[in-house]
Amino acid sequence: MKVITHLAFKSVLNRKATAILTILTVAVSVILLLGVERVRTQAKSSFANTISGTDLIVGGRSGQVNLLLYSVFRIGNATNNIDWKSYEEFSQHKSVKWAVPISLGDSHKGFRVMGTNQSYFEHYRYGSKQLLTLQQGTEFNSLFETVLGADVAKQLGYKIGDKITLAHGLSDVAFSRHDDLPFTVVGIIAPTGTPVDKTVHVSLEAIEAIHVGWESGANLGYKPDVEKLKAHKFEPQQITAMMLGLNSKIQTFALQREINTYRQEPLSAIMPGIALYELWGMMAVAEQALLVVSGFVVVAGLLGMLSSLLTSLQERRREMAILRAMGARPRHVFSLLISEASALTFLGIMLGVATLFALITMTAPIVQQHYGINISISAITSHEWQLLMLVQLAGIIIGFIPAFRAYRQSLADGMTIRI
Template identity: 50%
Template sequence: MKWLLSLAVRSAWNRRLTLGMTLVAVALSVTLLLGVERVRHEARNSFALSVSGTDLVVGARTSAVQLMLYAVFRLGDASNNIRWQSYQAIADDPAVAWAIPLSLGDSHHGLPVLGTTGAYFEHFRYGDGQALQFASGRPFDGLFETVLGAEVAKRLSYRIGDRIIISHGMGDVGLAEHEDKPFTVVGILAPTGTPVDRTLHVSLQAIQAIHLDWAGGAPLPGLSIPAEHVRKFDLQPKEITAALIGLKSRAAVFRLQRKINDHPGEPLLAVLPGVALDQLWQMVGFAERTLLAVSTMVLAVGLAGLVAVVLASLGERRRELAILRSVGARPRELFLLLSAEALFVTLLGALLGVALLALLSAVLAPLVQAHFGLSLSARWVSSDELRLLAAVVAAGLLASLVPGYSAYRLSLADGLTPRL
């Protein structure tokens, strides 16, 4: 058997270009399959870890998924705002331990600006109950001060003391700017891998101040209130976009949820973050399955190409296999020889695919984090990815039986008879 394997290795080396191209195709297919699985897993993790310790998310009545998307992930727009009096009534409920008001709607170079209070830095949690940390600086205290997320500071090269201009509305181009009321950077948060990194944080009073001389989404003609005079006005917010609520006891979460949903003053919606995320994954589940099916088809094409290459080589190797038969190789040994060759290419392709995925994860992680907010870890394989790899190897084993069986059927006479 050792001499048979030695001949097989030499034969494969003589066909190294053809087998090498097939190996690359299998490796890329495995990389795509595992890459889709990893992105799907990391996307779920990034969404699930974006908010932790929050019992209820409250906003104007809409769908639970839409409320989570704009309140937590800064995606989309709110259907309506909620009155400040309604927020105060919720925050003053005896069951509420803390409340964080959120005001959205402005931006800076396409990045969202969030109006909030000091409670945000004190009570907001992400990941496994982790608190926000400052990489440099401090929370905002003055009216026109801002705290930047890690990605904002890195992407725009901002440092403590820099002055920035906020734009009215969400987007990147064509927006009116609050250029008469610049903000000073006083703090930069440490990276979190959540939407916090892509957010600029200011006070609720600052949001109110920059809109004193605005109406209907545009500056009032002939009216301009300088930044040094805005403190003479009432800067108490009239409405906010949403609120994050933490309770003293989670046993009261359903009672308070019903109370908020039945709020007599205006139509409100309170959702449990975990329940809303489950609804979100049910909505995008079809897209996930479609991506997985496409990558599986790509892998199937790669394995089919492997079988085709090995089968095509049988025409060139008929005499080689016949000579092996003539020197004592039995049909089952030829079967094992051809099957082992195809299986070896599959195994090596799977290993190369895993290595390529680890390399791409390490190289592309900063870009994916910057543009999509997904935190890709440069690791080997997870348990789910191991199961996919096992399925790939099993599929490769089944595919290798085809050329093995073809070789088994070759007879000594068939191999030595000249073909006309």
Template identity: 75%
Template sequence: MSPSAISHLAWKSLSNRKTTAILTILTVAISVVLLMGVERIRTEAKSSFANTISGTDLIVGARSGSVNLLLYSVFRIGNATNNIDWKSYQEFRQNRSVEWAIPISLGDSHKGFRVMGTNSDYFRYFRYGHKQTLQMAQGKPFSGLFDTVVGSDVAKKLGYHVGSQIIIAHGLSDVGFSRHDNLPFTVTGILAPTGTPVDKTVHVSLNAIEAIHVGWESGAHLGGTPDVNWLQGQNIHPEQITAFLLGLKSKIHTFALQRQINTYNKEPLSAILPGIALHELWGMMSVAEQALMTVSVFVVIAGLLGMLSSLLTSLQERRREMAILRAMGARPKHIFILLVSEASALTFAGILVGVTVLYGLLAIAQPVIQQMYGISIGLSAISRYEWLLLCLIQLAGTVIGFIPAVTAYRQSLSDGMTIKI
């Protein structure tokens, strides 16, 4: 029998068992979707996190763990252990090794989105991705005391445009008693999408953060809050900030300045390198990654075992078919190749369906994941590692076909012809 004849026979055999074949293909497809989905989300999440900040040499905050400092200063996750004195920031801003510094102040919110106080240097020096600068989709950066620039997700979800007025709440719980109702902010700009936490942030000036908290001693509204006109007439300056980002004139000075900040005797500070802190974060998450990947591999194994079970079950029903093929001149090796071809074809079809379903699900889930978690899942081509995974699945599916093939190979002609129906 020629290879084309065996392929045609395998196709006819599978067509005759459509229901079983389709169920086997779906089992393999689900396995592929889970394995590839976990790998794609894992790699895209890492890429998205790594692209959140670029070109920053040091992140400085109150004394705490490096991962905690990275999470709240860059990803807006969690809270700082303490604030930093404004004089400390100014001292390091004027250090001869520092080219630029971006102060940030966190702690307030607006309808579930974090509010960040900063200054004009943020729009000038902050970089993300491959050293990309922040761009305005509409309007301009804030200039007045009660101006605000919102991220693209904030504007899209809440329907804001240039000129909209918003109310900021004290703390992360946006409830009635915590809102600064008498001090509305006006949206002067909307940032272009970045695929980073910037899209989910409301940006105001550091002076505005200081102004809205006049009368909020110890985090509680104990005194009367002055009105807008009075505050605008005052010379308000920040007294404390949450953290600041540093860009240095030369990378050579990074470790020397880091040591100087970590041993600063006026207040306890921590200076971290974003890349090293991110690597430490991945180290902490590696256990969860390995667990997910292990579960995915076992699902693939379960899918292949399901295909093996289906092939073995059908083989018992096809013993007469095998005997007839032998009687018509088919050699044992032809029977062997036929069954291996069927297993290989089922695995390939399962992989094809699985990859198609995966890309369809990613296309549907992409905006949801971006909106909820700030992770941009790109519909990029299959990577080299993903191709390796698919080839391993195909190889495993083909090898699985050896078991029923060997069984059929060993069946004698007389055994097949004497089966009672």
């Protein structure tokens, strides 16, 4: 066996150009296979970690995916709002440890505006129960102050002290803007890779204040005095949704049932984890498509290796005949070709894995910044080991085709081979 391995190694070295191209073909296949797998799993992980540590999300009666989309991902709109009294009742419930109210509806240059209070910065978590941190400035403390998500500040070029104007609804057009009530940027949240980065945060009182003189989405012509608004104590009438953290996980189902059967108004309470799982399941087709594409890439790479081996085999018939004359048996020739295919596949896998880790190191910060997907450098998982073993096995099986041809030719050629 050692002799066969040595011969295979020498044979590969003797055909450097062909061997290198074959190794590169396998390496590219492995990079794409593991790269797609890592992006898929990390994207799923980042998706699942969009919100963390929240036991229940409560909104107007709706499907749980719709409620999750507008309350967490800022996509779409609520079917109904929640009365402020309902929020006060459940925020003071014996099972509730903390509550975060959110109010949606306005926008700023394509970014959603969210009204909330200080509890948002204290209790909202993402990822592995990470708290929001301010990259610059402070939280809002005055009526017309705002804290921006990282993407809002970066894309629009805002810095601390800048003035911004909010617009009523999602269409940022002249007649819907609150031009007479500008907000001052007092804080910028550090990047999170979540919808928080694309959100403009203001106080609930500010949401009420900027809509003084508005009715059914239209400005009635009343322009309030800024100082008078600051002196007035506003209390929300309605909010869009609320996030609840409970004293004990055991109480989750009981409180969820109580909220879903609440008689004062129709409400829905969802568990974020289950809703996220359902939402990801709706995108399973895209996930499977990625796996199929990466699988075809591996097949293409292995077929490239097969083509290379078969092409070189015709040129090596005299080599096989010489080996036979030196005492090698047909099974030795067969083993030699199998060993070569196995070695080329193994080297391709090693090169592919090393290159992938190098690419992840270089591109991870860029992917995190632009797409919010945290692709971490971690040890190869058991599933990835299985994929690599399948590639190695497929490479060995591919080697059987030229090996069998060499076996038959070595029997027929003897020393009479003509090139």
